[in-house]
Amino acid sequence: MSREQVGDLAELPIALRPDAPGLFLALAPMDGVTDGSYREVLTAMFGGRSGISVCVSEFVRVLRQPVTEAVFLRHCPELARGGSTRAGVPVFVQLLGSDPKWMAEAGARAAALGAPGVDLNFGCPAKTVNNSDGGATLLKQPCRVEQVTRAVRAAVPASVPVTVKVRVGWDDAAPMVDIAMAAEQGGATWLTIHGRTRTQLYKPPVDWKAIGRAREAVSMPVVANGDLFSLDALRECGQVSGCSAFMIGRGAMGRPELFVQARGCFERASLSRADMQQLLLRYVAQLLADGAGAHATLGRLKQWLRMGGLLRADMAQWFDAIKRLQTLAEAKATLLASQ
Ligand SMILES: Cc1cc2nc3c(=O)[nH]c(=O)nc-3n(C[C@H](O)[C@H](O)[C@H](O)COP(=O)(O)O)c2cc1C
Known part of the structure; x- marks a missing residue:
């Protein structure tokens, strides 16, 4: 996988934000999978021109106590190197919790340690997490998404994006627009939506249309996520949702070339x-x-x-x-x- 095999990335340049010129393609957080070592090898592909705009760390659980520096560094070892992988791809620190005060404290601490962005997880479907009032549980009350986002936004320097990641709802997608508006009211820089409900877990079908409804209702950028396993899926999701920024999770494990392929810089069908x-x-x-x-x-x-x-x-x-x-x-x- 030499640099030459990738060609010229100028075709669809890397956008570092979903509203910047070029194509924004984030590497999704996946607890137990996308550790610092995984991010390191993925972003180092193709001579360090992997096509990945931004990575998001596995979630850091925030309970009613401060998160220590050691915990942040365990989840995001890149903080010791300026908050980016060695190939220079920024890694946002993801927080999972529901108490606005402690989430704000953790956000401020992450930013002080050099996180280039703070992402808030309101999508985790794990029972243990939901039973302790975290992750997707907050989707049942969009005002709580707003409160936590607002508190973190106020605690983190304005130059550091505070982003929000959600599912389309708890057991149906009806509250999608309310959830998106709550994140916007709270001051989210952008919103990533996994097009499934909490009760669906990872079962089909993915609902890219609901992502589109949210996108139309807010003025902040919306990043589409869910089942983006191929170029065709990226195209179809773009058409259905109207989004032009995407986050890829499981697809990166079988199709790590998807990021450069989407930029028109990879001629073959897949990696050998x-x-x-x-x-x-x-x-x-x-x-x-x-x-x-x-x-x-x-x-x-x-x-x-x-x-x-x-x-x-x-x-x-x-x-x-x-x-x-x-x-x-x-x-x-x-x-x-x-x-
Ligand atoms: C094993 C696993 C762990 C995950 N851990 C997280 C996490 O820590 N934070 C988060 O926001 N989403 C997490 N997710 C959800 C993914 O970020 C993503 O939203 C979901 O997999 C759908 O995208 P995909 O179809 O591209 O994989 C996880 C998903 C999987 C499969």
Whole structure:
């Protein structure tokens, strides 16, 4: 994956904000998946011209106490290097909580540590999180989305974006417009919408139309998210929602070339088997270099292969071949042996 294989990124330049000229493509936060090591290898692809505009960290849970610097650095090691990956892609710190005071305190702290943006998670569907009044629970009362957003916005310097990430509603998409307006009233810089309800979890269908209704109701930029697994999906989502800025999560695991492809800078249909293999081995090396143990690294590798396998047959085969292996050494050998 050399720089030359990508061609000229000038065709659809990288927008650092969804309302800037060019194409905005964010890498979605995925708890347990998109750690600092993953962000590092993904943004380093194609000679550091991965096509990714912005990454968002896995969520930092905010309860009724201050979040320590160590916790921020664990979730977002990029804070120790100015808030960007080594390839220079900014990493927003995502906060998950419901208490305006403590969320504001955490937002201010993240910004003081150098976060280039603070993202607020009002979409998490996990039962444990929802039962302790976090994530998508707040979608039931849009005024609470507004309160938390307003408190964080007031605590974070104006130069640092405060962004909001939601689903279309709790059990139906009827409150979508109210939720979007609440985020805007609270002062969100932009809004990312995963086109599913909380009760849907990750089941189909994704509702890009509801994202479009929200986009029409607000004047801040709206970033569309959900099932963007291919160029066709990006095009269709753009048409249905009217959005021209997107966030890609699971698609990046099987189609990490999607970001450059969407910019018109990748001629082939997909990464070759050898390129994918190299990328996975680089991820393993990065995890170990970042201090992950061999067992944890094996778990992360299996996770990437399992998710990527939904989009690529070779990854599904690799997953089958390593899923029962107990050691990282065996898994690496299996991956290397399969040319
Ligand atoms: C394993 C997993 C973990 C996730 N963790 C987070 C998270 O920490 N914060 C968040 O806002 N969304 C999280 N999400 C949701 C994704 O950011 C995204 O909204 C969702 O996967 C839909 O986009 P996609 O179809 O491109 O994957 C997670 C999704 C998955 C599958």
